[in-house]
Amino acid sequence: MRQNIRFVPIAHMADGSTGGLHLHDLEGSLGSGPTLGVCAALHGNEPTGVEIILDFARAVQDRPFRGRLRLLPVANPHAFAAIERFTPIDRVNLNRVFPGAKGGTYSDQLAAVVSREFLDTVDALVDLHSGTDRPTVDYSYLLNDEGLSRSTMARILYRAEAGKKGTTYSGTSATRLQENGAPVVVVELGGGIADQAPYVRRGVAALLNVMRYLDMLDEDVEERNDQVIIDSIELIRPTQGGFLEVEAPPLGEPIGGGAVLGRIVSPYTFEELEVIRNTVPNGIMILSHLSRNLVQPGDYAFMVGNLEGHTQ
Numbered sequence: 043m044r045q046n047i048r049f050v051p052i053a054h055m056a057d058g059s060t061g062g063l064h065l066h067d068l069e070g071s072l073g074s075g076p077t078l079g080v081c082a083a084l085h086g087n088e089p090t091g092v093e094i095i096l097d098f099a100r101a102v103q104d105r106p107f108r109g110r111l112r113l114l115p116v117a118n119p120h121a122f123a124a125i126e127r128f129t130p131i132d133r134v135n136l137n138r139v140f141p142g143a144k145g146g147t148y149s150d151q152l153a154a155v156v157s158r159e160f161l162d163t164v165d166a167l168v169d170l171h172s173g174t175d176r177p178t179v180d181y182s183y184l185l186n187d188e189g190l191s192r193s194t195m196a197r198i199l200y201r202a203e204a205g206k207k208g209t210t211y212s213g214t215s216a217t218r219l220q221e222n223g224a225p226v227v228v229v230e231l232g233g234g235i236a237d238q239a240p241y242v243r244r245g246v247a248a249l250l251n252v253m254r255y256l257d258m259l260d261e262d263v264e265e266r267n268d269q270v271i272i273d274s275i276e277l278i279r280p281t282q283g284g285f286l287e288v289e290a291p292p293l294g295e296p297i298g299g300g301a302v303l304g305r306i307v308s309p310y311t312f313e314e315l316e317v318i319r320n321t322v323p324n325g326i327m328i329l330s331h332l333s334r335n336l337v338q339p340g341d342y343a344f345m346v347g348n349l350e351g352h353t354q
């Protein structure tokens with residue numbers, strides 16, 4: 043395997059440093075094949091994906107494979123260093139401004155370089171996200187290649203459709219890939235105040251399985267038979283701030299309508315301020331908190347998928 047790490051400069055920053063990106067190219071020893079791109083930390087407060095790419099790069103060191111891996115472990119270095127979702131330079135969400143613009147805000151300029159040097163150069167993309175610093179999440183998007191999404195081994199696959207309840211956005215890495223006609227999957231895995239090691243291990247296993255799916259490894263694709271495809275997700279937010287005490291079942295488990303997801307308790311008076319109930323009649327847990335976290339009114343507390351009309 044041949045390996046090349048390069049630094050792509052973007053701009054001279056006001057503090058004298060050079061803003062830029064580190065890109066890794068790993069060339070397999072089995073000859074020609076697709077170029078698989080893997081990126082993380084488009085949102086700087088989602089470091090789990092960075093860990094996944096680090097361990098993945100170590101895992102493929104001695105494996106013969108076809109084609110090339112192009113890794114962008116930290117897509118938004120300033121946000122990553124600050125552990126913030128948005129780019130600290132301009133307070134912009136990098137994953138809403140693709141393909142970016144040379145003369146735009148710093149995030150636009152960053153997006154333009156990510157597009158030119160990375161997104162527009164790969165034959166398939168895995169974009170790693172997580173539940174940020176407090177919530178923990180576990181699902182994969184089903185966008186333009188069902189087999190690719192299935193190969194990430196997530197139990198829950200979310201087929202986002204414009205106009206449906208849940209999340210469809212423009213200006214993302216995924217919309218760029220879809221415009222390019224290249225297969226893409228967005229993986230939402232890990233995060234929160236919990237040991238990330240199990241999520242990192244699953245992320246590495248997912249990336250190896252994606253390589254099998256793309257015929258980069260001479261191994262059969264692993265499949266799991268309990269995958270469900272859902273097409274709507276309810277985001278359930280608290281209306282009060284305080285400690286969130288969770289009573290919801292683990293991620294990937296079903297939950298009935300009206301069931302208690304959690305309670306908001308005042309750290310000041312100790313009184314129970316709110317009981318948060320599941321609003322999805324036939325639900326499945328997608329995002330939750332694994333520790334007693336402090337939340338503001340309106341924060342991400344829970345995501346519950348709608349199993350009504352789901353397909354296997």
Ligand SMILES: [Zn+2]
Pocket residue numbers: 084085088171172
């Ligand atoms: Zn994200």
